[in-house]
Amino acid sequence: MDDIFFIYNSNWKNDIKAEYKKYPSLLYFLFKNPRCEEELRNFLIKTDSIKDNESDIFPTFLLILRIFSDLNCLNVQINIENYFGTLINEELMLGLKKRSYETFKKSPDINWIGLLINNSEVNKYLSPKMNYIFHYIENICEYSFKPDEENKNNYKLIIHKMIESLLNIIFKGKIDSLFAEEIPRIEIEESLKTKEKK
Numbered sequence: 381m382d383d384i385f386f387i388y389n390s391n392w393k394n395d396i397k398a399e400y401k402k403y404p405s406l407l408y409f410l411f412k413n414p415r416c417e418e419e420l421r422n423f424l425i426k427t428d429s430i431k432d433n434e435s436d437i438f439p440t441f442l443l444i445l446r447i448f449s450d451l452n453c454l455n456v457q458i459n460i461e462n463y464f465g466t467l468i469n470e471e472l473m474l475g476l477k478k479r480s481y482e483t484f485k486k487s488p489d490i491n492w493i494g495l496l497i498n499n500s501e502v503n504k505y506l507s508p509k510m511n512y513i514f515h516y517i518e519n520i521c522e523y524s525f526k527p528d529e530e531n532k533n534n535y536k537l538i539i540h541k542m543i544e545s546l547l548n549i550i551f552k553g554k555i556d557s558l559f560a561e562e563i564p565r566i567e568i569e570e571s572l573k574t575k576e577k578k
Contacts, residue, residue: 393505398508404484404492405451411502412492420445457497459517465521467536471543472496479551488553495550509555513546 393411401407410417454476456469472495484492493502494510495517503511527535547557 401485402481405454407490408454412497419464425576429534458521461519464523467539468517468521475543475547483551487551491550491555492570507555509559510513
């Protein structure tokens, strides 16, 4: 039950070690639900319900927490119900869920959470650049037109390549490379604007 011990440490967000990153969906759940984290920690400390030498103890709340923090519970904070919002949400979820736990563990940081959650509390523990990336994705989601059937596959491929490339960069800890020099206009944005003018 080593996935719960770090909750005892109120400073764990400032010290994301490898053992914490083994549980990416738990990290996501606790960042998204800070009140739940606080109440859980208080409960654990008050009751001293988990001890190093009591491996046979498996509290019900821990089972519930593991269910809620399953990878399938990951979700994007951007809630824009149009073609591009739905497509980007799906591609982000597929891209994250297909990665192994080992990929999350080996990542030098937890910046990937910034693709799902964007608020001042979470951003304190991520690269400041994740805020720009989140809002860039959000802006693409806001394109309201729906491509015709002939072009749907093209747009889907463009979005897929963009998300996959972005995830690879983030998990390798190379976010700064995106901002190292002037970035050419991204294909999806140019394509969308061209379509809107027609």
